[in-house]
Amino acid sequence: MRLIVRQDYDEVSTYVAYYVKERIKQFKPSPDRLFVMGLPTGSSPIGVYHKLVDFYKAGEVSFEHVVTFNMDEYVGLPRDHPQSYHTFMWNHLFKHVNIKQENVHILDGNSDDLDEECRKFEVAIAKLGGIELFLGGIGPDGHIAFNEPGSSLTSRTRVKTLAYETIIANARFFGGDVSKVPKLALTVGVATVMDAREVLVVITGAHKSLALAKCIEEGVNHMWTVSAIQMHPKGLIVCDEDATLELHVKTVKYFKSIEHVHHSIIGPHNLGLQGNLLRNMVDTNQTAKRRRRMMLQSLLNNDDDQDLEDPNFDFEKYIAQLEKQ
Numbered sequence: 020m021r022l023i024v025r026q027d028y029d030e031v032s033t034y035v036a037y038y039v040k041e042r043i044k045q046f047k048p049s050p051d052r053l054f055v056m057g058l059p060t061g062s063s064p065i066g067v068y069h070k071l072v073d074f075y076k077a078g079e080v081s082f083e084h085v086v087t088f089n090m091d092e093y094v095g096l097p098r099d100h101p102q103s104y105h106t107f108m109w110n111h112l113f114k115h116v117n118i119k120q121e122n123v124h125i126l127d128g129n130s131d132d133l134d135e136e137c138r139k140f141e142v143a144i145a146k147l148g149g150i151e152l153f154l155g156g157i158g159p160d161g162h163i164a165f166n167e168p169g170s171s172l173t174s175r176t177r178v179k180t181l182a183y184e185t186i187i188a189n190a191r192f193f194g195g196d197v198s199k200v201p202k203l204a205l206t207v208g209v210a211t212v213m214d215a216r217e218v219l220v221v222i223t224g225a226h227k228s229l230a231l232a233k234c235i236e237e238g239v240n241h242m243w244t245v246s247a248i249q250m251h252p253k254g255l256i257v258c259d260e261d262a263t264l265e266l267h268v269k270t271v272k273y274f275k276s277i278e279h280v281h282h283s284i285i286g287p288h289n290l291g292l293q294g295n296l297l298r299n300m301v302d303t304n305q306t307a308k309r310r311r312r313m314m315l316q317s318l319l320n321n322d323d324d325q326d327l328e329d330p331n332f333d334f335e336k337y338i339a340q341l342e343k344q
């Protein structure tokens with residue numbers, strides 16, 4: 020498992036959006052080769068979705084051959100309710116990009132047969148050969164999708180009763196009124212997520228720092244269901260500095276050093292995804308500029324390149340030149 024730490028929510032969103040964009044492009048989706056994604060709702064992925072919409076509008080990515088499966092949906096909330104996950108997904112992503120309506124899968128929390136609805140969802144995923152990349156967020160109690168503490172780590176898509184902590188956490192979307200939050204949801208299982216060929220979890224904010232620490236510093240445990248990511252062969256967590264508050268300093272340093280070494284190993288002639296991420300990093304402030312310079316230096320394994328100290332240094336041109344070499 021890798022942990023990528025970025026300064027704040029915006030930098031996390033930028034990193035993840037570029038990552039997703041590059042994964043889709045590298046996959047080269049076509050009518051016979053669909054890129055199948057799992058997607059979350061909540062505040063965590065909003066920044067990612069908005070940046071993906073920007074990429075789409077700039078012609079940098081297409082969703083024509085992308086198929087999506089959403090993680091969860093409330094039971095009993097009308098599909099057009101402002102807080103339904105259907106509404107959320109169409110407002111924040113789907114209606115702004117060229118995804119085909121038939122390629123969007125969101126559980127129907129108003130189905131007459133909820134168990135059958137969940138079964139069909141799993142079948143639909145399997146029919147497409149499984150999920151290539153599952154994006155996720157977590158709740159402050161470490162739940163992934165709606166797999167509340169105590170959920171089986173082998174669970175599949177099913178009906179779930181929400182934990183009281185989750186109901187309170189989600190009351191902010193229902194005018195702060197706990198009584199208006201649905202108490203049941205349909206959710207993919209932990210195993211549904213972990214079956215994906217790659218899992219990327221976004222964790223931001225100090226209120227999730229305990230969950231992050233439990234997830235990566237302690238053992239795999241059904242009380243913190245996202246900890247199942249430890250068993251995944253290709254797991255990636257992207258978090259902000261606030262979310263690292265409960266981690267040991269050495270844990271944070273360790274994962275940062277891994278990223279640093281990784282950059283220096285891949286070298287200037289094989290920038291690939293990392294090069295694209297680097298090129299596209301948003302230069303929001305001086306700290307970001309300095310960090311980008313440091314990353315580029317480690318990438319090039321070159322400590323004495325004076326140009327890199329120049330604040331007007333043209334990174335894009337430089338990386339493009341390197342890629343041509």
Ligand SMILES: N[C@@H]1[C@@H](O)[C@H](O)[C@@H](COP(=O)(O)O)O[C@@H]1O
Binds near residue numbers: 060063064157158165
């Ligand atoms: N079922 C959703 C989860 O899928 C989501 O990860 C979580 C966190 O939401 P937020 O990103 O708003 O903190 O909220 C809900 O519980």
